[in-house]
Amino acid sequence: MKKLIFSALVATALFVSSCGKDDDNGGGSTSLNGDWYLYSIFSDPDGNGRNWTSSNDCAEKTYYSISDKKIKHEYYYLEGSECKYYPIYYDYTATNGVFNMTVANDSPNVRKGAKTSIKYEMKGKELFIYLKNNQQQEVIEILRKKGVDYSYLDPFVGYWIMTKYVVGQQEFIVQDGKCLQGAVVASSLGATLYLNYPENGQCNKTINSYEWIKEGGKYYNVSNPAEKTLWDINFSNNNRYMTFAIDNGRIVMHFTKVK
Numbered sequence: 001m002k003k004l005i006f007s008a009l010v011a012t013a014l015f016v017s018s019c020g021k022d023d024d025n026g027g028g029s030t031s032l033n034g035d036w037y038l039y040s041i042f043s044d045p046d047g048n049g050r051n052w053t054s055s056n057d058c059a060e061k062t063y064y065s066i067s068d069k070k071i072k073h074e075y076y077y078l079e080g081s082e083c084k085y086y087p088i089y090y091d092y093t094a095t096n097g098v099f100n101m102t103v104a105n106d107s108p109n110v111r112k113g114a115k116t117s118i119k120y121e122m123k124g125k126e127l128f129i130y131l132k133n134n135q136q137q138e139v140i141e142i143l144r145k146k147g148v149d150y151s152y153l154d155p156f157v158g159y160w161i162m163t164k165y166v167v168g169q170q171e172f173i174v175q176d177g178k179c180l181q182g183a184v185v186a187s188s189l190g191a192t193l194y195l196n197y198p199e200n201g202q203c204n205k206t207i208n209s210y211e212w213i214k215e216g217g218k219y220y221n222v223s224n225p226a227e228k229t230l231w232d233i234n235f236s237n238n239n240r241y242m243t244f245a246i247d248n249g250r251i252v253m254h255f256t257k258v259k
Contacts, residue, residue: 035146036064036127040159040187042140043133050137051209052185052192054159054259058083064143070104097121123188125150142187153188154214155239160184164254165197179203182253184244186212193244195253 038059044050055062061076061083073088089107093100103114119130125148129141144150162182165172174180181196192209210223212231219231232245242255 032066032127032145033068034066036066036143037146038062038141039126039144040142040185042187042190044137049207049209051207052187052190054183054185063146071101094120124152126188140189155235156186156191156212156214156219156233156242157188158186159258160186160242160255161258162195162253162255166252166254168250182255184242184255 038055040052040054042050042052045053056078058076058078061074063074065072065074069091071090071092073090075086075088076083077086078084087108088110089104090101091104092102097119098117099120100117101115103110103112105112121128121130125145127143127145129143131139131141133139160183161174162184163174165174165180165182172180174182179196179198181194183194185192185194190209190211192207194207196203196205198204210221213220213222213228219233221229221231232243232249234243235241236243240257242257244253244255245251246253
């Protein structure tokens with residue numbers, strides 16, 4: 001679980017664009033001209049429910065080079081052990097939060113002139129894309145612009161890898177190749193906890209996604225609108241280290257931030 005992997009969704013289904021030259025994002029104007037990189041995604045790649053995932057080394061090469069009238073989608077995906085490159089170029093316009101896109105004449109892939117539309121939204125300095133995959137399931141992509149400071153985001157937002165798992169007085173160190181593994185992928189919209197742990201000779205693998213809010217400096221699980229549950233989350237080492245306690249503090253998971 002060193003790297004949670006973006007599903008290799010077919011590139012033609014993931015049309016991603018931008019809006020005009022500048023947008024008021026509520027946290028200061030950020031020009032959309034430039035290079036935007038895929039940061040996290042909310043999808044259901046294997047039919048087990050939608051979860052937040054982070055990218056592998058191959059997918060991290062994907063970016064969207066945006067100018068006033070064109071978007072170059074420099075798309076990389078993992079097929080087996082091979083990182084493949086599949087660029088698509090678009091001409092576009094934007095109206096009322098919708099990108100209207102046409103595959104450009106100079107695009108090296110996809111039928112020239114093919115059209116599609118998707119929804120977009122700026123939240124802070126992040127670009128949110130709402131689209132459909134090949135199974136017509138909604139996918140949310142979060143893009144970040146290269147060179148922009150995102151330190152204003154809550155420290156919980158990011159990709160965390162578990163390093164230690166404490167149960168009562170027993171301490172277990174996470175090791176490569178062993179069952180015990182864990183990760184958290186958190187965005188401003190939600191978070192997913194990936195946890196593998198040994199029990200009765202078996203390796204249990206769990207994936208749970210949540211909606212969360214922060215009030216008065218405390219974190220709450222609000223996945224069930226009728227029940228707001230406190231999360232015992234604490235940070236240290238300049239917000240690069242996190243503890244996440246569950247079961248009334250009997251179990252404490254220790255995480256280090258990857259990005």
